[in-house]
Amino acid sequence: DIQVTQSPSSLSASAGDRVTITCRASQDIDRSIGWYQQKRGGAPKLLLFAASSLQSGVPSRFTGSGSGTDFTLTISSLQPEDFATYYCQQFYSRPVTFGQGTKVEVK
Amino acid sequence: QVQLVESGGGVVQPGGPLRLSCAASGFTFTDFAMHWVRQSPGKGPEWVAVVSNDGSEREYADSVEGRFSVSRDNSNNIVHLQMHSLSVEDTALYYCAKGVMVSGFAEDCFDSWGQGTLVTVSS
Numbered sequence: 001d002i003q004v005t006q007s008p009s010s011l012s013a014s015a016g017d018r019v020t021i022t023c024r025a026s027q028d029i030d031r032s033i034g035w036y037q038q039k040r041g042g043a044p045k046l047l048l049f050a051a052s053s054l055q056s057g058v059p060s061r062f063t064g065s066g067s068g069t070d071f072t073l074t075i076s077s078l079q080p081e082d083f084a085t086y087y088c089q090q091f092y093s094r095p096v097t098f099g100q101g102t103k104v105e106v107k
Numbered sequence: 108q109v110q111l112v113e114s115g116g117g118v119v120q121p122g123g124p125l126r127l128s129c130a131a132s133g134f135t136f137t138d139f140a141m142h143w144v145r146q147s148p149g150k151g152p153e154w155v156a157v158v159s160n161d162g163s164e165r166e167y168a169d170s171v172e173g174r175f176s177v178s179r180d181n182s183n184n185i186v187h188l189q190m191h192s193l194s195v196e197d198t199a200l201y202y203c204a205k206g207v208m209v210s211g212f213a214e215d216c217f218d219s220w221g222q223g224t225l226v227t228v229s230s
Contacts, residue, residue, distance in 0.1 A: 001169075032214075032216075034207075034216035034217075036152075036217075043202055043220035043221065043222060043223060044152060044217070044220060045220075046207065046216065046217060046218045049207050049209065049214065049216045049218070050209060050214075050216075053209075055207070055218060087151055087152065089152075089216065089217075091214055091215040091216045094154075094157070094166055094215065095154050095166075095168050095169075096154045096215045096216075097154070098151045098152045098153070098154075099151065100151055101151045
């Protein structure tokens with residue numbers, strides 16, 4: 001199984017900050033990674049797929065980059081509604097696997 | 108719009124069975140494999156199982172292989188997850204999910220999720 005290691009596990013930030021979350025796969029997964037946002041009590045919401053493709057309706061302040069084993073999710077200017085937990089997921093091969101999550105909290 | 112509505116969760120004793128269902132609407136059901144993903148309290152999502160668009164192929168996470176069975180009814184746009192020999196480690200919110208379509212191919216990256224149905228295994 002492909003392991004996906006996400007970091008940091010949590011971070012504190014203020015509205016307007018630039019936030020970066022990283023994900024490392026245990027083997028080359030090309031660009032087969034997705035990023036999700038999950039708010040308390042809700043299902044995960046897909047933000048980006050195939051490393052950098054923005055899902056319909058997702059604000060452009062969310063961007064993704066990377067290929068191979070190292071990937072990044074960037075929020076260019078954190079908005080109040082962005083305080084949530086973020087997960088990466090590899091879909092290169094089954095079983096698909098998720099990172100451990102990054103909780104973005106208010107500083 | 109896409110809707111996925113899970114049902115069938117509840118409290119079950121260790122070793123017992125439970126059957127979950129997911130009613131789908133708002134998309135061409137037979138174009139997509141359908142997945143079950145679970146999330147234990149305070150943990151990240153864990154993929155559980157997938158059934159192909161025509162129901163002929165099924166795959167499972169190692170943690171549920173041999174205990175869970177996924178199936179689908181393409182006449183009624185429903186996916187089922189039959190669970191046996193449940194243990195406390197199976198306690199979680201169970202979601203059904205569909206993949207995002209990329210260049211005509213449904214990837215295992217999930218653009219639609221249900222609200223989840225809670226399974227609690229406890230004596």
